[in-house]
Amino acid sequence: VIGGKILDASALAALVRGRLSAVAWFATAKTTGLTLYLPSLALNEVRAVRPDAGPQLAEVLGHPSLVLGELDATAASHVDQLLLMADVFDGCAGHVVHTARTRGWPALSADPGRLRRVDPEVQLDLLRGPMPTNGQTGLVIPVPAADALLTFVATRHPGTVREGVPAHVSLLYPFISAAELDEQVTDALSELVVAHEPMPVEFVECYRRGGFVALRPDPIEGLTELTKKIRDRWPDIVPYEGVYGNVEPHVTVAMRASEQRAAMIEHEVTEQLPISAELREMWLVVFEGQWSMQGRFELGAGH
């Protein structure tokens, strides 16, 4: 018996939209003995937003591994208290978090930020999409000095290096959606960035966590400070949608590699270090089918 997962509305919506990572959970649940617990508020939300998906939802409810959980009066009271303490009102997320807590099972979500607002510590598994969604943005520091290294790794280990993105350090991703970007936002970004001088750094260390391989900048303090200022300026934005917790600045080399391949990449990359770079600017990048630069902010431009 391996327990179960609590589906939130985003996970169910992902299934209805045909996200294959969501299909994989249903395809394996019976074989692995996993229970997929669906709080009724999550179902109701998807039903309301996607009335055309009624037949699909009816089929999902017939899956023998799926358990539909109603919100009774006692549970509703607990959810209300939970939301009161978190100072948010999101009944659906509250129902999911409450169920995850009481069952001791992780929530399965494609939108973890919503659950994290109710409980920053809620245990969850991310339902990954293959691509960012259109309109997502990010703030990054480009590191052109590492581009050749990423090309080298991509050539030797196809599929492990993100395509269409130059080497960079992410400061905040996702950032404000493209539709909400305005002059006020870009002015605020300019103010924050001009106060920082260009940063000479060296990448002397390559490290890995499972199938993730990255470079650590040295010194790291300048990047950490700029990252903190940006996050303090937009405190409601949850970095990485809450999936990774507190992540220190890094250049991602490879991701989703097997452990064995990640170890090979780590070894090969380490042989090519150090790499020296001067970080001179921050980019505001937008995803619309592919990533493109929407704004460039020079470090220290105010001096």
Added chain:
Amino acid sequence: VSSTTVARVTPHQVDVDATGLPPLAAPDASDDERAQAIVARMVARHGAPTIEDYRRVYKQSGVPWPGDEEIRRRHPVASAA
């Protein structure tokens, strides 16, 4: 008046109902058959997950990876492009 075709299905059957999807399982079908039928309809609508999708699910479920071939035997898997 609409009707729904029901039949027992296995992963290898290719029967379809009036909607062009694999049929739902019969009312007296086993849990395994019902699960297979529902997943077959999901796959017919959206396509099959990749090996990597399954690898992530097994890892997040804490279930040992049985190997790529066993996964292909157990579950619908997208063919390599």
